[in-house]
Structures are given as C-alpha cells and as structure tokens.
Amino acid sequence: MTKIPDVSGPVRPVRVASHWIAAACAALLAGCGGDGDDGSAALPQLAAATGAPLGACADLASTFSFANTTITSAAPLAAGTLTVAGSPVGAHCQVRGEMYRRTSPQDGNGYAIGFEMRLPNSWNGRFFYQANGGLDGSVGTALGAIGGSAPNFSNALNMGFAVISSDAGHDTAGPAFGIDAQARLDYGYNAAVKLTPMAKALIASAYGKGPDRSYFGGCSNGGRHTLLATTRLPEQYDGFLAGAPGYRLPLAATANVFSAKQLLLVPGTTVDDLSTAFPTAERAMVSSAILAKCDALDGATDGIVQDVAACQKAFDFTRDVPTCSGARDGTCLSADQKTALAPIFSGATDSTGKKFYASLAYDAGISGTSFATWKFGASKNLDTGAIATVWGVPPISQTGFVGSDYLTSTSVDTMLAAIAATDSTYLESALSFMQPVDPSNLSTLKNRGAKVMVYHGVSDPIFMHDDTVTWYENLRSANNGNASDFARFYAVPGMGHCAGGPATDQFDMLTPLVNWVEKGQAPDSVIATARGLPTAAGAANVDIPTSWAPGRTRPLCPYPQVARLKAGATDLESASSFSCQ
Incomplete structure (x- = not known):
C-alpha cells in the first residue's frame, strides 16, 4: 500500500497497480533491468528533457481551463523586465491565478491557493516547483532557488525551467490562518498536491507538451515542503532539492x-x-x-570545522x-x-x-x-x-x-x-x-530513477543539522546501509539557517541534480563560494572573517565524507586544495 494524498484533503490509501510500474519503466532511457556494481538491481536512468517554444502567452488567460482554477492574468514580460541581484531575467510569460476558492466554516474568512507561474520563452522542457519558506502566506516571485545563498549564480527560471510559486493556501502574513482546518492541511502538504497537476497541465497548454522532467525545491520550510513531497508526491517529481529541511518543524x-x-x-x-x-x-x-x-581536525587551520562528527x-x-x-x-x-x-x-x-x-x-x-x-x-x-x-x-x-x-x-x-x-x-x-509520511521510505522515487539532494548549515540554530543527519542515517539503514545511489546529504560547515555564517554559502545544487537525474552523473562534491565584499545588490555575507580571501571556495562533500586538505597543498582559499574523504 502506498499513501497518495487526496487533492481535497486528508491522505487516503491507494493501491499502486503493476501496469503503472511497467509504464513508468517504458518511459526510461535505460529501462528497469540491469545490476549494480554490488550485485543489486541497478536503478533506472531517466531520459533527458527536451525543450519547446512558448506559444501565445496572453491567450492562456482565456484558453486554459482546469478544475477549481481561475487564471486572473497572463502577460508576456520582455528580457530584463525582472532583475535578480542586478542580473536580467530572460523573456517569459507571467501567469497568475488561484485554486479552490472557498469560505472557511471556522473563521468565516475567504481562502484560496494563490499562485504564479513563470514560463520562459526558451523552455528547456523542465518544471520546477518553488517551495517557499516561513508560514508562507504570499506568492513569492517564481524564480526557483538553485541552492544556498546564490543571488549571483542564476535561478531555475533563467536556466529555462517553468517555475511555480504559491502562498500555500492563505494570503495573509502570520499564523491566524491556522484557525481554518483546511488551510492547515494546505499549508502542511495539500497545496503542492493540488497545484502539481494544474501546473503540468498549464505547461502543456503553453508549450504543446508537458514537462519531461519535474523538480521540487526550497529551503527552510521550503525544505520541509520538499521532503514531504518525497513521500507524498514521489511519482510526480524526478529531482528533489531540500535545503535546511525542517521536516519536524513543530x-x-x-x-x-x-x-x-x-x-x-x-x-x-x-x-x-x-x-x-x-x-x-x-x-x-x-x-x-x-x-x-x-x-x-580536517588537516587545515582555516576557520572552518569540516570534520563535524569528530x-x-x-x-x-x-x-x-x-x-x-x-x-x-x-x-x-x-x-x-x-x-x-x-x-x-x-x-x-x-x-x-x-x-x-x-x-x-x-x-x-x-x-x-x-x-x-x-x-x-x-x-x-x-x-x-x-x-x-x-x-x-x-x-x-x-x-x-x-x-x-x-x-x-x-x-x-x-x-x-x-x-x-x-x-x-x-x-x-x-x-x-507537517511531516513526511514515512521519511526513511523513499522506495517509490528511488525505484523510478528519481534523485534527492539535501544541504544543511551545520550552524543552523532553528532546524538542526543533527536532525538531518539522523534522517539520512535512517535512510541509509532502510537501504542496506547505503542510500548514495539516489539520495545525498551535504553539510555546509559554518553556515546558519539557509545562508550566512562564516561559511562558503553560495552554491548551485540544481545543475548537479539535473545531471544526476538525466545523465547519471552522481554529484561527488559541489563547489561552494564565500560571499566577500558588498555588491550593488547587497549580497555580502557580514559573517565572513576579514582574514578570508574574497571568493574562497570549498568542496561540499556528500555525508559522511569530509573535505580534507590534500597532502602538500598550501592554498587554503581554493577548493582544489581539498578532497572529499
């Protein structure tokens, strides 16, 4: 029995038919057969996405139809209309709307799941669900963070993804929405369940085909949303990028x-x-x-504690x-x-x-x-x-x-x-x-070839790095002691909650996640950079020690490996002096 959430409320059990598994295997590049190096069955290799041109943007407001959905606007935006950290975002279509408009029986207020989608003119065939942070309550700009505090690295939209963002079912700041029972569930997990099929249908309407590959990501509460999606929407997404996942947020x-x-x-x-x-x-x-x-303890006296466990x-x-x-x-x-x-x-x-x-x-x-x-x-x-x-x-x-x-x-x-x-x-x-159904049971996504990447600041003071270590250790135990063929966890020494701290807190994890999902290139490390002096966009990290060189780099290593100084290396500012061991 696999638990699949009902789009209108609580979870209901549904049997997964064997013909669905066969159909899923048929869609894979390498199929479901074969053996791994350790004698176990090799995991499927998903095919790479292919793009398509955007159709008529403004027409989507009148031509797109989906149950319980209202499109309020659809407007083409020229390249540079939107900028991020001083960098222009490419031409795209901005679609705004809402789902499941209703009146609460508990507090009498009106509720809906508000959203925006940004559809790039030059689409790469991929969909990114942007999970937002905090208590949600507003529709953030649908850009798609690619990991860490990376304002100058790019974003999913500029990389060619179609991106959705939502308010998770309430449009007011603060916790007052919690009086409404359905708003609680929408905030917890149901907004993503309701939005996902609509977003894929909208993409198909805009480009003439649905997304070949779908990704889900966010940090903080967005990381929690992401880990929930691994257990509640494992068939719907091919890659999951969870930052500082407060998966036990309450x-x-x-x-x-x-x-x-x-x-x-x-x-x-x-x-x-x-x-x-x-x-x-x-x-x-x-x-x-x-x-x-x-x-x-890691071989380098450089202001970074790489060997966290020691x-x-x-x-x-x-x-x-x-x-x-x-x-x-x-x-x-x-x-x-x-x-x-x-x-x-x-x-x-x-x-x-x-x-x-x-x-x-x-x-x-x-x-x-x-x-x-x-x-x-x-x-x-x-x-x-x-x-x-x-x-x-x-x-x-x-x-x-x-x-x-x-x-x-x-x-x-x-x-x-x-x-x-x-x-x-x-x-x-x-x-x-608010929590994953069974966080150490990711067999559904694993067996269809999907991948998971998780990162967490070791100095996170609200969602503890040690809690994510426990999650990953449980995941390893559930997979015969090794989950690295489909899920990897990267600690970021010194980093606080999602960013900041004396740390190399800028990095792109979306690109390696895509390469892992679609090309089979496992991310053995991810290069991270320290933010130095302030920029025009104000992207400096005030916690960086003045003794560090601007732009110091380090490899982020998949747990339980540690970045250690290579024998004979002396440049403490460069990732090339370190290796994951």
Missing part, C-alpha cells in the same frame, strides 16, 4: 521556545531582551574555543569554554550561563528529561547573525504563534495574543501535547500534516 519550533526558556534562566535576562543571556562577544568567544579544539566528540562545553571567576567580561561564561546554555546544545527535553528534538552542533557559526535572529527573536515572535494557532489543537486565537506572554506562561509539555492533538474539527495533528 518540534523544532517547540525546541526553539525551550531554548528561550533556558536563556531566561541566566540571571539578568528578561523576555524583552534574550540576547543578554548570550551576547555577541560571548558567542564569538565560544566560537573561538570550538575552532581551537576542532579547526585542525568535533562533537572532541569539544566539551563545560571543559573547553572558560568559566568566569568574577564578572562576565566576554572572555568567559559564568557557571549559571553554562548550566542554562548546555541543554540548548545537547537538545530540548520535556519535563521528564526526555529529549524531543535534535542537538545543536558545536560549530564556528554560533557567532553569526543567524543565531541571534532565531534564538533571540523568532523564539518568541514566530514560533509561539505557530505553535499556538497553526499547529495546536484547539488553536488559540491571535486576537490579543502576545508571543512573549505565551512563552513565559505555557510549559513545553503543554505545547508538545497541543501539536500532537486532534479533535472533531482538526482531524490531523501537526505531527501528521
């Missing part, structure tokens, strides 16, 4: 509130300013202590961070601080001491701006509202809701119970509609 958010509660245990800290518990100077000091213990064993927070003998002065942590901060690194627990979310890795990026943004701000302003209203059952109205009050007055146990609850109105818990 638990991650609750863990971040747990972190805020720990910060409040530091004497002198108030909910109005959580940063006083662990200010910039002290975070920089801890970062330096981590580097002193771990930097050279560092977690080598570094001891209590032993290796100086303890203040007097007043705090930025060179040490007080005993009270160490007691309060240690559980943030070791992993959030409930009142019984049971760990419910992953640990925060010891890494140099703790000094970056991402840590401050998520630990001191989002923990009380974003996570609390989502827990209370989007995921909790029963939901708490946002009228008069104050996130900081909820943080201080509500126990973690109460939050955990709320996100796991259901009732007669909210039939799926957040631990169901």
Whole structure:
C-alpha cells in the first residue's frame, strides 16, 4: 500500500497497480533491468528533457481551463523586465491565478491557493516547483532557488525551467490562518498536491507538451515542503532539492521556545531582551574555543570545522569554554550561563528529561547573525504563534495574543501535547500534516530513477543539522546501509539557517541534480563560494572573517565524507586544495 494524498484533503490509501510500474519503466532511457556494481538491481536512468517554444502567452488567460482554477492574468514580460541581484531575467510569460476558492466554516474568512507561474520563452522542457519558506502566506516571485545563498549564480527560471510559486493556501502574513482546518492541511502538504497537476497541465497548454522532467525545491520550510513531497508526491517529481529541511518543524519550533526558556534562566535576562543571556562577544568567544579544539581536525587551520562528527566528540562545553571567576567580561561564561546554555546544545527535553528534538552542533557559526535572529527573536515572535494557532489543537486565537506572554506562561509539555492533538474539527495533528509520511521510505522515487539532494548549515540554530543527519542515517539503514545511489546529504560547515555564517554559502545544487537525474552523473562534491565584499545588490555575507580571501571556495562533500586538505597543498582559499574523504 502506498499513501497518495487526496487533492481535497486528508491522505487516503491507494493501491499502486503493476501496469503503472511497467509504464513508468517504458518511459526510461535505460529501462528497469540491469545490476549494480554490488550485485543489486541497478536503478533506472531517466531520459533527458527536451525543450519547446512558448506559444501565445496572453491567450492562456482565456484558453486554459482546469478544475477549481481561475487564471486572473497572463502577460508576456520582455528580457530584463525582472532583475535578480542586478542580473536580467530572460523573456517569459507571467501567469497568475488561484485554486479552490472557498469560505472557511471556522473563521468565516475567504481562502484560496494563490499562485504564479513563470514560463520562459526558451523552455528547456523542465518544471520546477518553488517551495517557499516561513508560514508562507504570499506568492513569492517564481524564480526557483538553485541552492544556498546564490543571488549571483542564476535561478531555475533563467536556466529555462517553468517555475511555480504559491502562498500555500492563505494570503495573509502570520499564523491566524491556522484557525481554518483546511488551510492547515494546505499549508502542511495539500497545496503542492493540488497545484502539481494544474501546473503540468498549464505547461502543456503553453508549450504543446508537458514537462519531461519535474523538480521540487526550497529551503527552510521550503525544505520541509520538499521532503514531504518525497513521500507524498514521489511519482510526480524526478529531482528533489531540500535545503535546511525542517521536516519536524513543530518540534523544532517547540525546541526553539525551550531554548528561550533556558536563556531566561541566566540571571539578568528578561523576555524583552534574550540576547543578554548570550551576547555577541560571548558567542564569538565560544566560537573561538570550538575552532581551537576542532579547526585542525580536517588537516587545515582555516576557520572552518569540516570534520563535524569528530568535533562533537572532541569539544566539551563545560571543559573547553572558560568559566568566569568574577564578572562576565566576554572572555568567559559564568557557571549559571553554562548550566542554562548546555541543554540548548545537547537538545530540548520535556519535563521528564526526555529529549524531543535534535542537538545543536558545536560549530564556528554560533557567532553569526543567524543565531541571534532565531534564538533571540523568532523564539518568541514566530514560533509561539505557530505553535499556538497553526499547529495546536484547539488553536488559540491571535486576537490579543502576545508571543512573549505565551512563552513565559505555557510549559513545553503543554505545547508538545497541543501539536500532537486532534479533535472533531482538526482531524490531523501537526505531527501528521507537517511531516513526511514515512521519511526513511523513499522506495517509490528511488525505484523510478528519481534523485534527492539535501544541504544543511551545520550552524543552523532553528532546524538542526543533527536532525538531518539522523534522517539520512535512517535512510541509509532502510537501504542496506547505503542510500548514495539516489539520495545525498551535504553539510555546509559554518553556515546558519539557509545562508550566512562564516561559511562558503553560495552554491548551485540544481545543475548537479539535473545531471544526476538525466545523465547519471552522481554529484561527488559541489563547489561552494564565500560571499566577500558588498555588491550593488547587497549580497555580502557580514559573517565572513576579514582574514578570508574574497571568493574562497570549498568542496561540499556528500555525508559522511569530509573535505580534507590534500597532502602538500598550501592554498587554503581554493577548493582544489581539498578532497572529499
């Protein structure tokens, strides 16, 4: 039995017929037969996409028809009308519309799944589903991020993909939409289920044929959307690119509130300013202590901890961070601080001491701006509202809701119970509609030749890198100890949440994903670049150390490999001096 989501709501079980598998095999370039080098059955090789010219753009507003769909506009845009990071985007057709317009029985508000599609004049035969971040609620420009913070690298649209973006079923910022039961499901997974067949039909109408290959990608909540798609839409997409996948987002958010509660245990800290518990100077000091213990473990003393696993064993927070003998002065942590901060690194627990979310890795990026943004701000302003209203059952109205009050007055146990609850109105818990069906069972996409690439900043302070390590280890275990023939995970040392940190945080993972899917070229490494001085587009990374050369490069290695300095190499600014081992 394979679970396939109903386009109108909850998941329903459907049997997969053997004739579908045979038909899928017939569409493959190399078929389903053959053996791998290890004696196992070789995975199918999908054929490469071929392009087609765009038809009449403006006509799509009147000629395209799909159930429960309204096209509100279709307009041709000349090359350069849209620019990204100062670079012009090629000529394309912009289509806007919505699906499933309705009135909520819970809050009386109107809802629909808003979307835009951008269809390039020079189409490469591929479709990219752009999964957006945060709580969604707005239709982002349909460009298609290609991985990392890559504003100057290009985007899927400029590379010739047809791209869709959506608001995931609600058009307002903030968590108030969580009162509506269907809006919760659309945000969790159902918007993608509903949009996918419509988008493919629109592409067929625009180009005279549907997409040969389809890709799904995003970072943060977009990475969560992507991992959900691997289990809920495995037949619909050929490549999945997941960045910082908070695939257990309700638990991650609750863990971040747990972190805020720990910060409040530091004497002198108030909910109005959580940063006083662990200010910039002290975070920089801890970062330096981590580097002193771990930097050279990969063979290069370069400000990057490549051997993440070895560092977690080598570094001891209590032993290796100086303890203040007097007043705090930025060179040490007080005993009270160490007691309060240690559980943030070791992993959030409930009142019984049971760990419910992953640990925060010891890494140099703790000094970056991402840590401050998520630990001191989002923990009380974003996570609390989502827990209370989007995921909790029963939901708490946002009228008069104050996130900081909820943080201080509500126990973690109460939050955990709320996100796991259901009732007669909210039939799926957040631990169901927000998470993959069975994240370690990707046999459907694997067996049809689809591929998965995942990247995650080691210093991500909201969705833990260690949680993605656990996901990948479970995936390996489910595939006889090796999932690298269809899924690979790339840690980005120093990087915070999706970008930033003392890291090489610019990289293109879409191109190697396409080459893997359509040419069989497995991505043994991905070259990443550090953002240096500010550009006209303001794309600088303020967390980059001044000692680094502008444009420093490093190979990102598929887990569990580590980028190590080659014997005799001396250029610490070039990826060519390192190899994945």
